[in-house]
Amino acid sequence: MTKRPIFVLPVHPDPCPHLVIERGPSNEGVGWWVPQVKHTHLAKYIGGTRKAQVKFPKRVLIDPFCGPGRIQVRGETFTRDGGAMVAWHQSVASQCPFTSVMVGDLDLERSAACEARLLAAGAPVQRFHGPAAETALRMADAVPRGALCLAYIDPYNLEYLSFSIIERLAQLPHVDFAVHFSLMDLTRNVDMELDPERDRFSGANPGWRDRVPAKAAKGSLPAWFFDDWRAQISKLGFSVSHEMPLVQDGQGRALYRLVFFSRHAFPDRIWVDIARNPTRSLFD
Numbered sequence: 001m002t003k004r005p006i007f008v009l010p011v012h013p014d015p016c017p018h019l020v021i022e023r024g025p026s027n028e029g030v031g032w033w034v035p036q037v038k039h040t041h042l043a044k045y046i047g048g049t050r051k052a053q054v055k056f057p058k059r060v061l062i063d064p065f066c067g068p069g070r071i072q073v074r075g076e077t078f079t080r081d082g083g084a085m086v087a088w089h090q091s092v093a094s095q096c097p098f099t100s101v102m103v104g105d106l107d108l109e110r111s112a113a114c115e116a117r118l119l120a121a122g123a124p125v126q127r128f129h130g131p132a133a134e135t136a137l138r139m140a141d142a143v144p145r146g147a148l149c150l151a152y153i154d155p156y157n158l159e160y161l162s163f164s165i166i167e168r169l170a171q172l173p174h175v176d177f178a179v180h181f182s183l184m185d186l187t188r189n190v191d192m193e194l195d196p197e198r199d200r201f202s203g204a205n206p207g208w209r210d211r212v213p214a215k216a217a218k219g220s221l222p223a224w225f226f227d228d229w230r231a232q233i234s235k236l237g238f239s240v241s242h243e244m245p246l247v248q249d250g251q252g253r254a255l256y257r258l259v260f261f262s263r264h265a266f267p268d269r270i271w272v273d274i275a276r277n278p279t280r281s282l283f284d
């Protein structure tokens with residue numbers, strides 16, 4: 001068997017260098033794992049599913065936490081494409097260009113920057129402004145009949161991963177999901193969120209507190225919550241891939257998992273292949 005070449009995300013010039021750049025919540029630059037894990041999986045998934053995608057005349061990217069479309073990695077002197085730009089460029093390179101790229105962000109400056117960069121790269125953009133829990137509903141309404149959709153759901157925190165976003169998008173007939181599931185928040189705070197005075201996680205997993213086993217040990221709660229969330233996704237008719245790349249920081253702390261779910265075996269097979277061989281190209 002011939003070895004497939006190594007896949008490296010291309011670095012494109014920034015078409016709008018004067019616009020805002022994503023440098024993470026602390027503004028010190030995003031972690032290396034953003035391009036190397038998150039964006040690499042996104043690009044490889046788009047390239048890997050090319051043959052299935054071209055069968056659909058309409059192909060839609062749904063990105064309700066889009067950021068400005070440009071990132072800077074901590075320690076790097078240059079900037080790179082953000083997620084929506086990675087996805088658009090890959091769809092073009094793989095000859096299955098999205099027929100609509102739907103982007104939204106709570107921050108108007110960011111969604112406008114993302115839109116400007118996508119337009120400069122020739123993408124058919126539709127911009128939505130506001131919280132993802134609202135824009136995702138409008139995005140779903142705007143999806144053309146019969147379109148194949150990829151929902152890329154990428155919030156900083158679990159608190160903003162509203163289950164209602166997934167529930168609404170799940171009503172689309174042809175949709176696959178790649179979701180950034182934040183573990184930091186969960187690991188640090190889930191036991192405190194059992195307190196009836198608080199509850200930041202019920203948006204992400206409605207009713208979770210009623211389902212927690214009475215005798216659950218505090219240390220088992222984060223894993224229980226994640227399993228329970230996946231069970232709720234399965235109830236929507238999706239199969240959650242068992243390959244869920246874990247991203248850790250330099251100190252070995254779990255930051256998030258990239259969770260993929262779909263209704264069909266083919267996209268799941270592609271995701272599994274990517275997750276098991278993250279550096280190998282799928283495109284030869």
Ligand SMILES: C[S@@+](CC[C@H](N)C(=O)[O-])C[C@H]1O[C@@H](n2cnc3c(N)ncnc32)[C@H](O)[C@@H]1O
Nearest residue numbers: 065066067082083105106107131132154156160
């Ligand atoms: C992790 S960054 C997005 C990075 C981008 N998806 C990428 O791959 O380059 C998260 C973005 O979500 C936005 N955001 C925060 N809360 C939000 C909310 N409730 N609804 C929509 N966007 C939100 C932030 O302004 C930020 O731009």
